[in-house]
Amino acid sequence: MSRDVSIGAAAKASGVKVPTIRFYEQIGLLPSPPRTEGNRRLYGASDLRRLAFIRHARELGFEIDAIRTLLVLQDDPDQSCDAADKIARARLGEVEMRIASLAALRKELQRMIQGCAHGTVSECRVIEILADHGECRHHHQ
Amino acid sequence: MSRDVSIGAAAKASGVKVPTIRFYEQIGLLPSPPRTEGNRRLYGASDLRRLAFIRHARELGFEIDAIRTLLVLQDDPDQSCDAADKIARARLGEVEMRIASLAALRKELQRMIQGCAHGTVSECRVIEILADHGECRHHHQ
DNA sequence: CTACATCCTCTAGCGACTAGAGGAGCAAGC
DNA sequence: GCTTGCTCCTCTAGTCGCTAGAGGATGTAG
Numbered sequence: 001m002s003r004d005v006s007i008g009a010a011a012k013a014s015g016v017k018v019p020t021i022r023f024y025e026q027i028g029l030l031p032s033p034p035r036t037e038g039n040r041r042l043y044g045a046s047d048l049r050r051l052a053f054i055r056h057a058r059e060l061g062f063e064i065d066a067i068r069t070l071l072v073l074q075d076d077p078d079q080s081c082d083a084a085d086k087i088a089r090a091r092l093g094e095v096e097m098r099i100a101s102l103a104a105l106r107k108e109l110q111r112m113i114q115g116c117a118h119g120t121v122s123e124c125r126v127i128e129i130l131a132d133h134g135e136c137r138h139h140h141q
Numbered sequence: 142m143s144r145d146v147s148i149g150a151a152a153k154a155s156g157v158k159v160p161t162i163r164f165y166e167q168i169g170l171l172p173s174p175p176r177t178e179g180n181r182r183l184y185g186a187s188d189l190r191r192l193a194f195i196r197h198a199r200e201l202g203f204e205i206d207a208i209r210t211l212l213v214l215q216d217d218p219d220q221s222c223d224a225a226d227k228i229a230r231a232r233l234g235e236v237e238m239r240i241a242s243l244a245a246l247r248k249e250l251q252r253m254i255q256g257c258a259h260g261t262v263s264e265c266r267v268i269e270i271l272a273d274h275g276e277c278r279h280h281h282q
Numbered sequence: 283c284t285a286c287a288t289c290c291t292c293t294a295g296c297g298a299c300t301a302g303a304g305g306a307g308c309a310a311g312c
Numbered sequence: 313g314c315t316t317g318c319t320c321c322t323c324t325a326g327t328c329g330c331t332a333g334a335g336g337a338t339g340t341a342g
Contacts, residue, residue: 007319007320008319018319020300023298023299023300038306038307038320038321040308040321041321049272058298061246070267070268073265074262074268077262077263078261078263079262084265084267085257087267088250091250092251095246095247096247105236106236109201110233112229113230116226118222120220120221120222121222124214124222124225126222126226126228127214127215127222130194130215147288148289149287158331159289160330164330164331177338179338179339180290181288181289204329
Protein backbone atom coordinates (compact mmCIF):
# COMPACT_ATOMS: atom_id res chain seq x y z
CA MET A 1 0.00 0.00 0.00
CA SER A 2 2.47 2.61 1.11
CA ARG A 3 4.87 2.15 -1.76
CA ASP A 4 8.05 3.96 -0.94
CA VAL A 5 9.07 7.04 -2.85
CA SER A 6 12.26 8.99 -3.44
CA ILE A 7 13.04 12.23 -1.68
CA GLY A 8 12.22 14.15 -4.84
CA ALA A 9 8.78 12.57 -5.08
CA ALA A 10 8.24 13.19 -1.37
CA ALA A 11 9.15 16.82 -1.92
CA LYS A 12 6.68 17.15 -4.74
CA ALA A 13 3.94 15.39 -2.81
CA SER A 14 4.41 17.37 0.40
CA GLY A 15 5.47 20.74 -0.93
CA VAL A 16 8.58 20.67 1.25
CA LYS A 17 11.81 21.19 -0.70
CA VAL A 18 14.35 18.41 -0.95
CA PRO A 19 17.11 20.08 1.09
CA THR A 20 14.55 21.07 3.68
CA ILE A 21 13.45 17.44 4.06
CA ARG A 22 17.04 16.44 4.68
CA PHE A 23 17.34 19.31 7.11
CA TYR A 24 14.26 18.14 9.02
CA GLU A 25 15.78 14.69 9.26
CA GLN A 26 19.03 16.17 10.53
CA ILE A 27 17.33 18.07 13.34
CA GLY A 28 15.25 15.04 14.27
CA LEU A 29 11.90 16.37 13.16
CA LEU A 30 11.49 13.57 10.64
CA PRO A 31 12.69 10.03 11.34
CA SER A 32 15.59 8.74 9.24
CA PRO A 33 13.97 6.65 6.54
CA PRO A 34 15.31 3.34 5.23
CA ARG A 35 17.62 3.47 2.22
CA THR A 36 17.88 1.64 -1.08
CA GLU A 37 20.94 -0.39 -2.01
CA GLY A 38 22.24 2.74 -3.66
CA ASN A 39 21.87 4.70 -0.39
CA ARG A 40 18.81 6.68 -1.41
CA ARG A 41 16.13 7.60 1.06
CA LEU A 42 12.79 5.84 0.75
CA TYR A 43 9.74 7.51 2.20
CA GLY A 44 6.48 5.80 3.03
CA ALA A 45 2.97 7.11 3.45
CA SER A 46 3.40 8.01 7.10
CA ASP A 47 6.46 10.10 6.30
CA LEU A 48 4.47 11.96 3.67
CA ARG A 49 1.72 12.61 6.18
CA ARG A 50 4.25 13.86 8.69
CA LEU A 51 5.82 16.13 6.12
CA ALA A 52 2.46 17.58 5.16
CA PHE A 53 1.72 18.15 8.83
CA ILE A 54 5.02 19.94 9.31
CA ARG A 55 4.55 22.04 6.22
CA HIS A 56 1.09 23.10 7.20
CA ALA A 57 2.20 23.96 10.70
CA ARG A 58 5.13 25.98 9.34
CA GLU A 59 2.79 27.83 7.01
CA LEU A 60 0.70 28.67 10.02
CA GLY A 61 3.81 30.14 11.59
CA PHE A 62 4.44 27.52 14.26
CA GLU A 63 8.07 27.28 15.25
CA ILE A 64 9.97 24.07 14.85
CA ASP A 65 9.93 23.52 18.60
CA ALA A 66 6.17 23.91 18.77
CA ILE A 67 5.84 21.49 15.87
CA ARG A 68 8.01 19.01 17.70
CA THR A 69 5.55 19.12 20.60
CA LEU A 70 2.57 18.83 18.27
CA LEU A 71 4.13 15.82 16.57
CA VAL A 72 4.67 14.08 19.88
CA LEU A 73 1.01 14.73 20.66
CA GLN A 74 -0.04 13.40 17.30
CA ASP A 75 1.97 10.23 17.82
CA ASP A 76 0.21 9.54 21.10
CA PRO A 77 -3.51 10.06 20.49
CA ASP A 78 -4.75 8.97 23.92
CA GLN A 79 -3.22 11.96 25.61
CA SER A 80 -5.15 15.05 26.54
CA CYS A 81 -5.00 17.66 23.84
CA ASP A 82 -4.62 20.51 26.30
CA ALA A 83 -1.02 21.00 25.28
CA ALA A 84 -1.95 21.30 21.62
CA ASP A 85 -4.73 23.68 22.52
CA LYS A 86 -2.35 25.78 24.56
CA ILE A 87 0.12 26.03 21.69
CA ALA A 88 -2.62 27.00 19.26
CA ARG A 89 -3.97 29.63 21.65
CA ALA A 90 -0.54 31.13 22.18
CA ARG A 91 -0.05 31.25 18.46
CA LEU A 92 -3.45 32.90 17.98
CA GLY A 93 -2.45 35.61 20.42
CA GLU A 94 0.75 36.23 18.50
CA VAL A 95 -1.10 36.33 15.23
CA GLU A 96 -3.61 38.84 16.50
CA MET A 97 -0.89 41.12 17.78
CA ARG A 98 1.00 40.81 14.53
CA ILE A 99 -2.11 41.67 12.53
CA ALA A 100 -2.76 44.74 14.65
CA SER A 101 0.78 45.94 14.30
CA LEU A 102 0.80 45.29 10.56
CA ALA A 103 -2.43 47.21 10.18
CA ALA A 104 -0.84 50.20 11.90
CA LEU A 105 2.14 49.81 9.68
CA ARG A 106 0.02 49.67 6.56
CA LYS A 107 -1.64 52.90 7.56
CA GLU A 108 1.69 54.60 8.00
CA LEU A 109 3.00 53.33 4.69
CA GLN A 110 -0.14 54.53 2.95
CA ARG A 111 0.26 57.91 4.56
CA MET A 112 3.85 58.03 3.35
CA ILE A 113 2.99 57.07 -0.19
CA GLN A 114 0.03 59.39 -0.45
CA GLY A 115 2.13 62.27 0.78
CA CYS A 116 4.84 61.67 -1.80
CA ALA A 117 4.31 64.18 -4.58
CA HIS A 118 6.98 62.64 -6.80
CA GLY A 119 9.14 65.67 -6.48
CA THR A 120 12.57 65.74 -4.94
CA VAL A 121 13.66 63.93 -1.83
CA SER A 122 13.60 67.13 0.19
CA GLU A 123 9.80 67.25 -0.05
CA CYS A 124 9.28 63.51 0.10
CA ARG A 125 6.91 62.28 2.73
CA VAL A 126 8.49 58.82 2.73
CA ILE A 127 11.87 60.07 3.81
CA GLU A 128 10.39 62.71 6.05
CA ILE A 129 8.22 60.33 8.02
CA LEU A 130 11.04 57.88 8.45
CA ALA A 131 13.26 60.65 9.73
CA ASP A 132 10.67 62.07 12.12
CA HIS A 133 9.63 59.30 14.37
CA GLY A 134 8.28 61.89 16.78
CA GLU A 135 5.26 62.43 14.56
CA CYS A 136 4.35 58.83 14.57
CA ARG A 137 2.54 57.71 17.65
CA HIS A 138 1.69 54.14 17.13
CA HIS A 139 2.42 51.24 19.37
CA HIS A 140 5.25 48.84 18.70
CA GLN A 141 5.47 45.28 19.94
CA MET B 142 25.54 72.34 19.60
CA SER B 143 25.73 68.69 18.86
CA ARG B 144 27.61 67.66 21.97
CA ASP B 145 28.90 64.19 21.49
CA VAL B 146 27.53 61.30 23.45
CA SER B 147 28.66 57.80 24.34
CA ILE B 148 27.31 54.71 22.62
CA GLY B 149 25.18 53.95 25.67
CA ALA B 150 23.58 57.37 25.58
CA ALA B 151 23.07 57.06 21.83
CA ALA B 152 21.39 53.71 22.44
CA LYS B 153 19.07 55.22 25.02
CA ALA B 154 18.27 58.20 22.83
CA SER B 155 17.62 56.22 19.67
CA GLY B 156 16.15 53.04 21.05
CA VAL B 157 18.75 50.96 19.22
CA LYS B 158 20.72 48.62 21.46
CA VAL B 159 24.42 49.12 21.99
CA PRO B 160 25.62 45.96 20.20
CA THR B 161 23.25 46.71 17.35
CA ILE B 162 24.76 50.16 16.91
CA ARG B 163 28.20 48.60 16.66
CA PHE B 164 26.80 46.08 14.23
CA TYR B 165 25.36 48.85 12.05
CA GLU B 166 28.75 50.49 12.00
CA GLN B 167 30.36 47.21 11.04
CA ILE B 168 28.09 46.70 8.05
CA GLY B 169 28.55 50.29 6.97
CA LEU B 170 25.04 51.49 7.73
CA LEU B 171 26.31 54.03 10.22
CA PRO B 172 29.58 55.92 9.70
CA SER B 173 32.44 55.18 12.08
CA PRO B 174 32.31 57.97 14.63
CA PRO B 175 35.36 59.70 16.10
CA ARG B 176 36.76 58.29 19.33
CA THR B 177 37.86 59.70 22.65
CA GLU B 178 41.41 59.31 23.89
CA GLY B 179 40.28 56.18 25.62
CA ASN B 180 38.99 54.74 22.32
CA ARG B 181 35.30 55.24 23.03
CA ARG B 182 32.90 56.15 20.27
CA LEU B 183 31.44 59.65 20.27
CA TYR B 184 28.16 60.24 18.50
CA GLY B 185 26.85 63.60 17.36
CA ALA B 186 23.36 64.82 16.60
CA SER B 187 23.40 63.65 12.97
CA ASP B 188 24.32 60.13 14.08
CA LEU B 189 21.41 60.13 16.47
CA ARG B 190 19.09 61.25 13.70
CA ARG B 191 20.42 58.55 11.42
CA LEU B 192 19.95 55.93 14.13
CA ALA B 193 16.37 57.03 14.73
CA PHE B 194 15.73 56.86 11.01
CA ILE B 195 17.14 53.34 10.84
CA ARG B 196 15.18 52.22 13.86
CA HIS B 197 11.94 53.55 12.52
CA ALA B 198 12.53 51.99 9.14
CA ARG B 199 13.37 48.65 10.77
CA GLU B 200 10.19 48.86 12.84
CA LEU B 201 8.33 49.36 9.59
CA GLY B 202 9.95 46.16 8.38
CA PHE B 203 12.29 47.62 5.79
CA GLU B 204 15.29 45.42 5.14
CA ILE B 205 18.78 46.70 5.76
CA ASP B 206 19.44 46.95 2.04
CA ALA B 207 16.32 49.04 1.49
CA ILE B 208 17.35 51.27 4.38
CA ARG B 209 20.75 51.69 2.82
CA THR B 210 19.07 53.02 -0.32
CA LEU B 211 16.76 55.26 1.67
CA LEU B 212 19.72 56.69 3.56
CA VAL B 213 21.56 57.49 0.35
CA LEU B 214 18.43 59.28 -0.82
CA GLN B 215 18.16 61.17 2.43
CA ASP B 216 21.74 62.32 2.13
CA ASP B 217 21.08 63.78 -1.32
CA PRO B 218 17.86 65.81 -1.07
CA ASP B 219 17.83 67.19 -4.62
CA GLN B 220 17.24 63.80 -6.13
CA SER B 221 13.86 62.58 -7.27
CA CYS B 222 12.12 60.59 -4.58
CA ASP B 223 10.79 57.98 -6.97
CA ALA B 224 13.18 55.39 -5.62
CA ALA B 225 11.98 55.97 -2.07
CA ASP B 226 8.39 55.82 -3.23
CA LYS B 227 9.05 52.56 -5.01
CA ILE B 228 10.61 50.99 -1.94
CA ALA B 229 7.71 52.10 0.23
CA ARG B 230 5.18 50.78 -2.27
CA ALA B 231 6.93 47.43 -2.46
CA ARG B 232 6.88 47.25 1.30
CA LEU B 233 3.19 48.16 1.39
CA GLY B 234 2.50 45.30 -1.00
CA GLU B 235 4.35 42.88 1.23
CA VAL B 236 2.52 44.13 4.28
CA GLU B 237 -0.86 43.74 2.65
CA MET B 238 -0.11 40.20 1.61
CA ARG B 239 1.13 39.38 5.05
CA ILE B 240 -2.02 40.80 6.61
CA ALA B 241 -4.24 38.77 4.32
CA SER B 242 -2.36 35.59 5.04
CA LEU B 243 -2.39 36.24 8.78
CA ALA B 244 -6.12 36.88 8.68
CA ALA B 245 -6.64 33.51 7.02
CA LEU B 246 -4.40 31.97 9.61
CA ARG B 247 -6.32 33.57 12.45
CA LYS B 248 -9.52 32.12 11.11
CA GLU B 249 -8.00 28.69 10.93
CA LEU B 250 -6.56 28.92 14.42
CA GLN B 251 -9.93 30.03 15.77
CA ARG B 252 -11.58 27.13 14.03
CA MET B 253 -9.03 24.79 15.57
CA ILE B 254 -9.46 26.14 19.06
CA GLN B 255 -13.25 26.21 18.92
CA GLY B 256 -13.25 22.63 17.70
CA CYS B 257 -11.05 21.40 20.48
CA ALA B 258 -13.28 19.86 23.13
CA HIS B 259 -10.42 19.34 25.59
CA GLY B 260 -10.71 15.63 25.26
CA THR B 261 -7.95 13.40 23.97
CA VAL B 262 -5.76 14.09 21.01
CA SER B 263 -7.65 11.68 18.85
CA GLU B 264 -10.63 14.03 18.84
CA CYS B 265 -8.61 17.21 18.82
CA ARG B 266 -9.37 19.67 16.12
CA VAL B 267 -5.95 21.29 16.43
CA ILE B 268 -4.06 18.17 15.53
CA GLU B 269 -6.65 17.08 13.03
CA ILE B 270 -6.58 20.28 11.05
CA LEU B 271 -2.84 20.40 10.97
CA ALA B 272 -2.72 16.84 9.72
CA ASP B 273 -5.36 17.36 7.05
CA HIS B 274 -4.14 20.14 4.92
CA GLY B 275 -6.50 18.98 2.20
CA GLU B 276 -9.45 20.43 4.09
CA CYS B 277 -7.90 23.81 4.27
CA ARG B 278 -8.22 25.79 1.10
CA HIS B 279 -6.66 29.07 1.80
CA HIS B 280 -4.06 30.85 -0.20
CA HIS B 281 -0.44 30.94 0.82
CA GLN B 282 2.22 33.50 -0.13
C1' DC C 283 41.34 53.76 46.15
C1' DT C 284 38.19 50.60 45.45
C1' DA C 285 33.98 49.12 43.37
C1' DC C 286 31.26 48.89 39.66
C1' DA C 287 29.40 50.43 35.35
C1' DT C 288 30.43 51.08 30.81
C1' DC C 289 33.15 50.52 27.11
C1' DC C 290 36.38 47.93 23.79
C1' DT C 291 37.33 43.80 20.32
C1' DC C 292 36.56 39.41 18.91
C1' DT C 293 34.28 35.13 18.03
C1' DA C 294 30.36 32.21 17.99
C1' DG C 295 25.47 31.33 18.06
C1' DC C 296 20.41 31.80 16.87
C1' DG C 297 16.36 30.02 13.54
C1' DA C 298 15.14 27.94 9.49
C1' DC C 299 16.73 27.24 5.95
C1' DT C 300 19.52 27.80 1.11
C1' DA C 301 23.47 27.30 -1.97
C1' DG C 302 27.28 25.10 -3.73
C1' DA C 303 31.14 21.70 -4.21
C1' DG C 304 32.29 17.28 -5.51
C1' DG C 305 30.91 12.86 -6.34
C1' DA C 306 27.75 8.45 -7.09
C1' DG C 307 23.64 6.20 -9.03
C1' DC C 308 20.18 5.45 -12.42
C1' DA C 309 17.12 5.49 -16.69
C1' DA C 310 16.86 6.22 -21.56
C1' DG C 311 18.52 6.82 -26.13
C1' DC C 312 22.06 5.60 -29.62
C1' DG D 313 28.01 -0.90 -24.19
C1' DC D 314 28.28 4.02 -23.66
C1' DT D 315 27.04 8.50 -23.06
C1' DT D 316 23.95 12.08 -21.53
C1' DG D 317 21.58 14.21 -18.09
C1' DC D 318 18.91 13.95 -14.15
C1' DT D 319 18.45 12.87 -9.41
C1' DC D 320 20.58 11.69 -5.45
C1' DC D 321 24.41 11.60 -1.73
C1' DT D 322 27.42 14.18 1.99
C1' DC D 323 29.51 18.08 3.61
C1' DT D 324 30.49 22.83 4.47
C1' DA D 325 29.43 27.52 4.39
C1' DG D 326 26.34 31.33 3.69
C1' DT D 327 21.93 34.02 4.50
C1' DC D 328 19.62 37.88 7.72
C1' DG D 329 19.69 40.75 11.59
C1' DC D 330 21.04 40.58 15.23
C1' DT D 331 22.44 38.59 20.29
C1' DA D 332 25.53 36.53 23.71
C1' DG D 333 29.69 35.87 25.85
C1' DA D 334 34.75 36.03 26.76
C1' DG D 335 38.36 38.73 28.28
C1' DG D 336 40.14 43.04 28.95
C1' DA D 337 40.47 48.43 29.28
C1' DT D 338 38.54 52.71 30.87
C1' DG D 339 35.70 55.92 33.43
C1' DT D 340 33.11 57.49 37.55
C1' DA D 341 31.07 57.70 42.30
C1' DG D 342 31.68 57.14 47.04
